[in-house]
Structure formats: C-alpha cells, structure tokens
Amino acid sequence: MKTRVFSGMQPTGNLHIGNYLGALKNWVRIQHDYECIFCIVDLHAVTLYQEPGELRAKIAEIAALYLAAGIDPQVCSIMVQSAVPAHAELAWMLTCVTPVGWLERMTQYKTKAAKQESVSDGLLQYPVLMAADILLYQAGIVPVGEDQAQHLELTRDVAQRFNSLYGDTFVVPGTSLPAVGARIMGLDDPTQKMSKSATGQNHAVALLDPPDKIRKTIMRATTDSSPGVDPETAGPGVLNLLAIYQAFSGDGDDEMKRHFAGMRYGELKKQVAEMVVTHLEPFQQRYRQIISDPGYLAAVLRDGAARVAPIANDTVRLVKQRMGLYT
Ligand code: AQP
Numbered sequence: 217m218k219t220r221v222f223s224g225m226q227p228t229g230n231l232h233i234g235n236y237l238g239a240l241k242n243w244v245r246i247q248h249d250y251e252c253i254f255c256i257v258d259l260h261a262v263t264l265y266q267e268p269g270e271l272r273a274k275i276a277e278i279a280a281l282y283l284a285a286g287i288d289p290q291v292c293s294i295m296v297q298s299a300v301p302a303h304a305e306l307a308w309m310l311t312c313v314t315p316v317g318w319l320e321r322m323t324q325y326k327t328k329a330a331k332q333e334s335v336s337d338g339l340l341q342y343p344v345l346m347a348a349d350i351l352l353y354q355a356g357i358v359p360v361g362e363d364q365a366q367h368l369e370l371t372r373d374v375a376q377r378f379n380s381l382y383g384d385t386f387v388v389p390g391t392s393l394p395a396v397g398a399r400i401m402g403l404d405d406p407t408q409k410m411s412k413s414a415t416g417q418n419h420a421v422a423l424l425d426p427p428d429k430i431r432k433t434i435m436r437a438t439t440d441s442s443p444g445v446d447p448e449t450a451g452p453g454v455l456n457l458l459a460i461y462q463a464f465s466g467d468g469d470d471e472m473k474r475h476f477a478g479m480r481y482g483e484l485k486k487q488v489a490e491m492v493v494t495h496l497e498p499f500q501q502r503y504r505q506i507i508s509d510p511g512y513l514a515a516v517l518r519d520g521a522a523r524v525a526p527i528a529n530d531t532v533r534l535v536k537q538r539m540g541l542y543t
Pocket of ligand 1: 224225226227228229234235236237238239359360361362363364397398399400401409410411412413414
C-alpha cells in the first residue's frame with residue numbers, strides 16, 4: 217500500500233512563488249509515488265476575518281491553481297477542508313490533549329497575534345486543527361515549506377501524546393521539505409520570508425502576476441553592495457534570487473556557480489525574471505482555462521471530498537472508541 221501524503225494551502229491572499237516552490241511544485245513531483253490528498257484549508261483561513269464572498273472565490277481560485285500546477289485529480293484527491301466535518305470534530309478531541317503552553321510557543325501564532333487588536337481562540341488553536349487535518353488521514357508524509365516545520369513538530373507531539381494516553385491510534389508523520397526553495401524570502405526584505413499577507417509592493421511575485429509586473433518586482437529586488445555575484449559570500453538577497461532561479465530551472469549547485477559567478481546584479485535579476493516568466497506564463501494560461509469552468513472545478517472538489525470522507529470518518533470513529541466517547 218502506498219504511503220499517504222497530506223498537505224494544504226489557505227484560500228487567503230495571492231499565492232506566490234514561495235508557496236509554489238516550497239510546497240505546490242513538490243506535490244506535483246511526488247503525486248504518482250504516494251496516495252495524495254491536497255486540501256484547501258478554509259477553516260484555517262477564518263482564524264483571521266475573511267469577507268465571505270471573497271473567501272468563496274478564493275477557494276475556487278486555489279483549486280484551479282492546484283490543477284494548473286499539474287495536480288492530477290484522477291490520481292490525487294483535491295478537497296476543501298470544511299466539506300469534511302471530521303476535520304473539526306477531530307480537532308476538538310486533539311485540543312483536549314494539547315497543553316496551551318505548546319500553542320503559545322508557536323512562532324506563527326506570536327507573529328500573527330502581535331498584528332491583531334483582538335486575537336481569536338481559533339488563531340491559537342490553528343496548529344491543533346492542522347494536526348487534525350494530517351492525523352485524520354493517517355498521513356505518513358507532509359510536504360510543506362520550512363515555515364511549517366514547527367507546526368509539523370507539534371503535530372508529531374500531539375500524535376505521540378494521544379498514542380501514549382489512549383494506545384496506538386495515529387501514524388506519526390514525517391516532514392518533506394524541498395532541497396531548494398523551502399524558504400523563499402521577501403524580494404524587498406530578504407530577511408523575512410515571502411508571505412501572502414505582507415503588504416510591500418515589491419515583496420512577492422504572485423503566481424497570477426502579469427509578466428511585466430513579475431519583471432518589475434524582480435528587477436527591484438534587494439541585493440547587496442558587492443559589484444557582482446560571488447556564490448560563496450553572497451548576502452541573503454542574492455542567495456534568494458539564486459534559490460528562485462535554481463528551484464525553477466532544476467540546475468545543480470556546480471552548474472549554478474559556473475553560470476552566475478561574477479555576474480552583475482542587473483543581469484542576474486534579468487535572468488531570474490525570465491526564468492520565472494517562462495514558467496508562469498503557461499501555468500497562467502492553464503489557470504485561465506480551468507477557472508472559466510466552475511462546473512468542472514465543483515465536480516473535482518465534490519469527488520475529492522467523497523473519496524476522502526470515509527477515511528476521515530473511520531479515524532474519528534477509532535478516536536472516539538479509544539477515548540470512550542459515544543459512537
Ligand atoms: N516563503 C515561503 N517559502 C517556501 N514555502 C512557503 N510557504 C509559505 N511561504 C513560503 C509554504 O506554502 C504552503 C502554503 O501556505 P499557507 O497557505 O498555509 O500559508 P502560509 O504558510 O501562512 O503562507 P504565507 O504566504 O506566509 O501566508 P500568510 O502571510 O497568510 O502567513 C505551506 O506549505 C508553506 O510552508
């Protein structure tokens with residue numbers, strides 16, 4: 217039997233090349249090797265306020281982006297989190313075995329909470345819901361970007377705690393990070409990770425940005441004060457541009473060094489921009505075709521949820537039995 221893989225994205229903001237290189241591209245690569253479930257995690261999205269109409273549209277957009285990237289719905293299950301109620305049900309049971317101190321230590325919680333006047337309980341519980349998403353399907357591997365590594369560690373801790381309290385119930389999942397592109401940094405500030413919620417104009421390249429905008433954003437990327445590329449001593453801005461190029465091109469380390477050593481920053485940026493545009497143009501064409509067919513998208517999501525719901529319901533039944541809850 218194939219190992220099961222679970223991962224997801226929030227239907228918020230504009231998906232960027234960090235989301236693509238850190239997660240989505242990896243999903244496409246491994247989809248034939250594992251039994252994959254790719255989720256649109258709308259229950260996570262509402263940990264911060266979302267305008268309902270926009271959220272609905274974003275769910276369709278993310279589904280279309282998954283498909284445009286090359287996720288094959290015949291091979292993988294693409295589904296929306298709130299279509300399978302077992303996610304929320306299991307999250308409650310796991311909440312009851314998770315110490316609050318574990319959640320308060322999460323870096324993402326601290327960063328996001330600091331930006332809010334009033335913090336919802338949901339924002340604190342976010343990693344427990346993520347643990348439920350993964351454990352519900354007994355996933356063995358979770359391909360994510362590096363920023364999610366801490367949440368994955370918490371998922372393992374929750375699974376182990378539950379297993380030790382109630383007996384072996386959950387598969388303890390492993391993380392899968394891409395070799396290149398696990399943490400793409402902001403183009404305006406390469407000390408911060410590229411993020412959907414950042415507001416800077418030149419911060420990110422969104423997957424649906426037109427070619428001119430992509431070129432402009434990359435040409436304005438922060439580099440450093442040396443005259444040209446030295447892969448050994450390059451600062452974070454140059455390393456970030458090299459990582460973007462390498463993750464898209466698939467070039468090896470030696471090839472990269474040979475190609476870019478001594479190159480002026482203007483030329484480096486131009487080549488990175490062309491590499492990104494070349495990859496995103498056909499992707500965007502596929503996206504436009506897919507999004508124009510809402511009937512097809514709805515069918516993919518309905519089919520995905522129907523395929524995974526029995527697995528989720530089995531796990532919830534098992535967890536209830538283990539805990540002595542009414543089944
Ligand atoms: N900068 C990044 N580099 C590599 N991978 C990244 N991911 C996110 N940012 C980077 C990975 O993308 C997947 C989906 O993420 P998400 O939708 O759950 O949102 P996020 O992690 O919260 O992404 P953002 O862009 O940073 O959004 P905001 O600003 O809302 O927090 C995950 O696998 C993630 O690791």
